[in-house]
Amino acid sequence: MKAIIKTRAAPGIEIVDLEKPVVGENDILVKVMAGSLCGSDVHIYEWTAGYEWLPMPVVLGHEFAGEVVEIGEKIRGVSRGDRITALPFMPCGECEFCLMGKVDICKQNYVLGLTRNGAFAEYMLIKGGAEILKIPDNVSHEVASLCEPLAITLNGIDLSGIKPGQTAAVFGPGPIGLLTVQLLKAAGAGQIIVTGTSADGRRLDIAQQLGADIIIDVEKEDPVKQVRKVAGHLDFVFEATGIPQTISQGLQMLKNGGKVMIIGIHARKATFDPIDLVRRSKSLIGVYGYDRNTWLRALTLMSAGKINLDPIITHRLPFSQGVKGFELAVSKTAAKVVFGPEA
Ligand SMILES: [Zn+2]
Ligand SMILES: [Zn+2]
Structure with missing residues (x-):
């Protein structure tokens, strides 16, 4: 074989x-x-x-x-x-x-x-x-x-505690990012921003098709400035790139009390400003793994057609x-x- x-x-x-x-x-x-x-x-x-x-x-x-x-x-x-x-x-x-x-x-x-x-x-x-x-x-x-990546993504949504109407950015339109976009939409997110590079062209198109409201090309625009301009400060950032500088960028985009959910696997260390985290009560949360129940929910979402994995x-x-x-x-x-x- x-x-x-x-x-x-x-x-x-x-x-x-x-x-x-x-x-x-x-x-x-x-x-x-x-x-x-x-x-x-x-x-x-x-x-x-x-x-x-x-x-x-x-x-x-x-x-x-x-x-x-x-x-x-x-x-x-x-x-x-x-x-x-x-x-x-x-x-x-x-x-x-x-x-x-x-x-x-x-x-x-x-x-x-x-x-x-x-x-x-x-x-x-x-x-x-x-x-x-x-x-x-x-x-x-x-x-x-x-099912496995969808279960991971569901775990991220669960840990974030996002409520309908809250805003979020998704860094990286890879499979985890694209699944996150769909689950954010299902969770009633008020505004969904997706960031990527020029190489992500096709994947950013898919993000838009799946419900992203705003797309930012980080090679053409400064993502922090651009997010502030189009959406103000955000409730959540879902980091799915594994690129070190995204942690600091994500924190800078947040409202007081906002959360950066880190799903990307980072091969290198990242730096960020702890004072911004402390004085504005922001959180950095690692997302890893799942349990049987998350998998059952993933299969239910698939079977019920609540998310569309074909694209x-x-x-x-x-x-x-x-x-x-x-x-x-x-x-x-x-x-x-x-x-x-x-x-
Ligand atoms: Zn996997
Ligand atoms: Zn054993």
Whole structure:
């Protein structure tokens, strides 16, 4: 089977032929129908700081949807033919702690596509201890593969506590930024500003299509001045670029009591003025992770058609064209690239 793997501590990935995995008694074999390329996969591809601990070789990919094709004898609650997705953080289900029900201190604590072979292959194994969710009939595999980033984004909206009528800027029209725009709209945001660069052209168009009120090209205009001019001070900034200077810029855009929600993965340190934070009661809040309930809500939003993921999925490619997919993401030509089996 074709697989997209990371083999060494240097930029790049490789496409290889691997044997189909052998199913153990506590395993579920999934035929991957859609594996979606995440910003963190792109960091691993470019080999920026923060992934030195990655065991290699490893099949990448932690955002997926697929069909159960085989199950180990100890597996309960999942059947052959089920359409599923699963949280990538995966207790093993067989160590002493898992057997005691203390899955949060599992000895293995696998992470799909990072510490354990992931979804960028025609078949993958997931463990019986995984949080598995069945995909509603009216949600396609491709759309369901975006459950993980949507759950992260939902977590950001939850942590912000945004109320209808409040204003927000979203830094970066990548997949997380574009999902944030839609959820802000669903949450009743009064005004949504999206910032990006000239390279983001297509993604900024999608942001506008999905409900952004104002677009700012940070290469042409000073984002802080421009936000003040068009919207005054904001209640929230959602940072989804990972660029260090955005933290300070975000703080400068806020009203007293405003919040910068940091979702982007920052490879370098950032500086900001703590006095502005203190005297104006502003907050910097890190957004990471999710739980099963966030995933269920993500699937509900998809199934109910409350958010539209089709414009975000800009490219569909077979696993064999992995390099092309990664390059489309690096060049920001793509919003979301979804890999799948050969057509
Ligand atoms: Zn992801
Ligand atoms: Zn365990």
